[in-house]
Amino acid sequence: MKAITISLHKDRNVTLTALLQETGGEYGELKTRPAIIVLPGGGYSMCSDREADPAALAYAKAGFQAFILRYTVSKEDKEHLWPYPIQDYEDAYEVIRSNAQEWAVDMERIAVCGFSAGGHLAACAATLAANRPSAAILGYPAILPPVVDVCAKRLPYPCEHVDEKTSPCFIFAARDDNVVNVKSSTAFADALEAKGVNYEMHVYSYGGHGFSTGEACLNTAPLSQRVQNWVSDSVGFLSEVWGSFTASGFTKPRIGRTVNGDHDAYLSVRCTVGHLERQTSGARAAIADELAAVDAVLAAQGYTGEAADYLKNMFTLQTLLAMAGTPVNRILALDNALAAFKNEE
């Protein structure tokens, strides 16, 4: 184990601290480790220590290479702050990439974990960055105006930038947050939903703002006992996105980036039937028999009219064909056929 700190931009006081663990040797086949980049909060006026080391250590305990990025902040000059912080993130990512071999970092498995204003930055990394993290952990993030505008001028509103490459997100906050209203969290969740992006969210009954890992030694204000759960729950979420981190490598991921194919570039059997029916291209014709089979299976179960329409908007072609008893081979063939059509979203 070693802890090093690299200066990224001396003039802006930007540093990257790395807490690095060994690989190989007694660790056997464990040749690289997943990584977390912690983005502390502080209203873009400071980078809070309370949200730096404790978070990094939580992921280090889970076997991650843990990085803390102290990005550009300013108490005085709120006008010219942005886009320095997101550039700092990109720079940090590139530094990690350059040192990936020496630092034994698995570049396919880098997540960000940001708190408050750092949660805003993490959401920007997930929606706007050139280097998208493979997942983002957002702790009581500042997402909506007016809190975003209070932090600094001309900050992006992350909800507006959710796109087809946005990272799966794990969001947590406390209901009684009186610095960043909890609607920042639910609004971002809804923005992810609108684009089909996977997420997990925990809003705890009480805990206020800035509870960090929720450890008692970090908190003077009262907080629900459940608040601490986000730490291990977020590790569990990452193990679903990445596969489980075992001594002999990662198992198969449990969840992908999106919940279905409705927002992908090309069509597939992962699209909902309703979505496929609304396509104006030749896609409908290519699956005409199957659409009829779907209607038949729904009708057989008593779903017609509105109810059938509803279910076709919810279930994927894959799911409904499986219910109709369509052979797997045929479903795969359909998937190939659909892949020829651009998605008209």
Place this chain on the structure above:
Amino acid sequence: MKAITISLHKDRNVTLTALLQETGGEYGELKTRPAIIVLPGGGYSMCSDREADPAALAYAKAGFQAFILRYTVSKEDKEHLWPYPIQDYEDAYEVIRSNAQEWAVDMERIAVCGFSAGGHLAACAATLAANRPSAAILGYPAILPPVVDVCAKRLPYPCEHVDEKTSPCFIFAARDDNVVNVKSSTAFADALEAKGVNYEMHVYSYGGHGFSTGEACLNTAPLSQRVQNWVSDSVGFLSEVWGSFTASGFTKPRIGRTVNGDHDAYLSVRCTVGHLERQTSGARAAIADELAAVDAVLAAQGYTGEAADYLKNMFTLQTLLAMAGTPVNRILALDNALAAFKNEE
């Protein structure tokens, strides 16, 4: 322990099943128990067994008197279903009240726990019923159109009915629910937030629809390991709303119905400063000195202009006066003074 089933409306097949535990005797000072009314799902076409006993047993294990209400459902007649289900709920509540002594039920501590369509009914109980439960557990609830309309005609949309008496809610769902879109959950949370009502919410990464308690023996579809956590987490939430359930009675509650006083009938120091400043009555004058003190303490910490306005909209008078060093006696006196003024919401 005994399990009894009472017919509430024979013609509509409405039953109340009670799983009752002893009190007194070896249980000493434990003379009554809190209660849960389980409302199974099934699209108002059926009451699912999978969401009946398993949920009731989960709360019975925590020491609750557990009730299962099999309310009016219909597969055929979706036109005339409502308002029978909510009437069934009211009837069940009254039956419990009539038998409270014999059944050793603490009438101050009755929660509902509904799933899917039963979650819709639980949300209606929390927002519309004459007998509001002291808390509502909503599992992947049907809240928004079109799913509500698919369940039955003329069902209320619970978001529209959140009011100053709405019960604190514990909401859970899976992100990949393809029967009831997860936005039903986030929308209801937002409606609660808009009225200041306390809630807790957990959206798990995956688990689909209808996972009940998440026990492996109940689920064939894949679900995240974290899904099961809602059971003990909801018991924890209830222990915050009610106080902890100990052998010598309940401890002090940790959370109230609302997050601050901005939506109460009368003003108080629990109102945010911004809310108090917007009152047109004499309330402002009554606390003029304190409003000045608040401005001073914010300015001393570097918050002026927009930032100060922002914080005054977030922090209660109580909190900011505490930061200003105002004596507790003075804060109590102010609270008394403010209580004379109706809240202009």
Place this chain on the structure above:
Amino acid sequence: MKAITISLHKDRNVTLTALLQETGGEYGELKTRPAIIVLPGGGYSMCSDREADPAALAYAKAGFQAFILRYTVSKEDKEHLWPYPIQDYEDAYEVIRSNAQEWAVDMERIAVCGFSAGGHLAACAATLAANRPSAAILGYPAILPPVVDVCAKRLPYPCEHVDEKTSPCFIFAARDDNVVNVKSSTAFADALEAKGVNYEMHVYSYGGHGFSTGEACLNTAPLSQRVQNWVSDSVGFLSEVWGSFTASGFTKPRIGRTVNGDHDAYLSVRCTVGHLERQTSGARAAIADELAAVDAVLAAQGYTGEAADYLKNMFTLQTLLAMAGTPVNRILALDNALAAFKNEE
């Protein structure tokens, strides 16, 4: 769900209460359920309510058919009590067997769970009964004199009866138990170890005697927060002994009755190498080549003399041959060959 109580011996006030859950129907392939027989404590003078329903409900929540046996007790006549309690257990088991189909009980998966004197009875069931449970959960059990003798005269000392058919056990107690000294638990664990029987044991820092499930509503005396963990941990243990209880049946068990083959009736590759070397039959000759290979592989890793002897007493032939690179086919053949030899224990 239904709760019924059957009188087993009216004259001795022996009853069997069953909390039964449905199978089939919406539960699909779930046609039978595992079962627990709860044996409350009370010093063989009473059957404590506090250790009856709460324990039964804990396992019912996990999907089990839950039984409570109120066995023969007496405050006055301690001379003639035994062996009524163990006969009551046998009778209860037979009643369950007779009703297994109607009650949907998986007869391969019946565990006992006893507390204090009921833990003594559960240990007797695991070591002495004609109907051995497939696992035993022992809560702060009375195992050693003098506490056993205080409970009643001529009770068996369970440590003396651990044999080759003894059930795997899950034991828990509190370090500061001032009614049954914690050595009752460790002594029974050691007796299981001496016969190679699998077990799990949790001794919590404090909690005294009689904490039942550890729920706050059941306990006036102080107890460690960890005490409650035994409930879900014991369900986890049972899922290792039985396989996980899923909607489509049980998965493969993770642990067997014994830790290795040294106490089985016949030899196998699951025996430790030291044990095989001490056999006087022809078994040694049958595996002479392999014993040499084992010595070679240990020497190659630097283990000779005492160290090698030590490891041969700890590792099974199977394990050491795997380390030596012996093909699986050959190991299976050896297992067949060894099965011809009686174990000289």
Place this chain on the structure above:
Amino acid sequence: MKAITISLHKDRNVTLTALLQETGGEYGELKTRPAIIVLPGGGYSMCSDREADPAALAYAKAGFQAFILRYTVSKEDKEHLWPYPIQDYEDAYEVIRSNAQEWAVDMERIAVCGFSAGGHLAACAATLAANRPSAAILGYPAILPPVVDVCAKRLPYPCEHVDEKTSPCFIFAARDDNVVNVKSSTAFADALEAKGVNYEMHVYSYGGHGFSTGEACLNTAPLSQRVQNWVSDSVGFLSEVWGSFTASGFTKPRIGRTVNGDHDAYLSVRCTVGHLERQTSGARAAIADELAAVDAVLAAQGYTGEAADYLKNMFTLQTLLAMAGTPVNRILALDNALAAFKNEE
């Protein structure tokens, strides 16, 4: 956060690695932190990396200053190894003491955490060292012959050295450990019990030897899901011994070093009544009235003869007098009176 490594004995390759977290500043009243000294295993032939960083990080995550002591080991010279390792421990402790202010270590709250041979060393620290840790975490420790003798010559057997100053211990192991038999753990627990020392112990169903923190990324062999629980459980145990680690200091401890006063230097009301009755000094006379009151209260509850004797050997005078309704003042006066008498153990 910084990680530093200090060479303690260059010739023997002894190093102390410190992972240090900040105090003060944003951490407010948190001016010192509790500390852990990790003692990796490796049969006194090596210090395993797998049991070094992962354990240190687990406690660092909980807010501790975390130290790893790589003590003297030798693969070749097993004759002259001891007592270097325990001297290394004493040296490490002194180095921490010398730097306590700079490193912000709370010298009242230093625990050791050792694995396997390191568990032997931790048990020696708890029983033999001049600098006793305030608690010891023992992971699958080598305690009994022959495994202790296999590790090195002339190592102490820790069971023989448990005394009135021995630290409270948290012990964990797996039932199927085939390197260090699980009896090493239960035997040490029994030795602690014999001297009244508090402990907690978890023996998991399976996990073999050397599972470290139980993280999947560290383990190729199968292990029970519960194995990982020891990490947070041990932090919970320490919070009972030390009081909870909060942002404003430590709360009151929940457990002391011993379970009662029977092994203290002087008598007290924390002694069991049986122990007090066996004293030959004047102590009995000083509490003659109270001993009679105790007999009366037991008789009133139906306990006489053997049963009463049994309970008097289990319950403290304090407990039985409380049951007899003796006023607190009188109990305190008795405690003062008893303090004049040496304990005849």
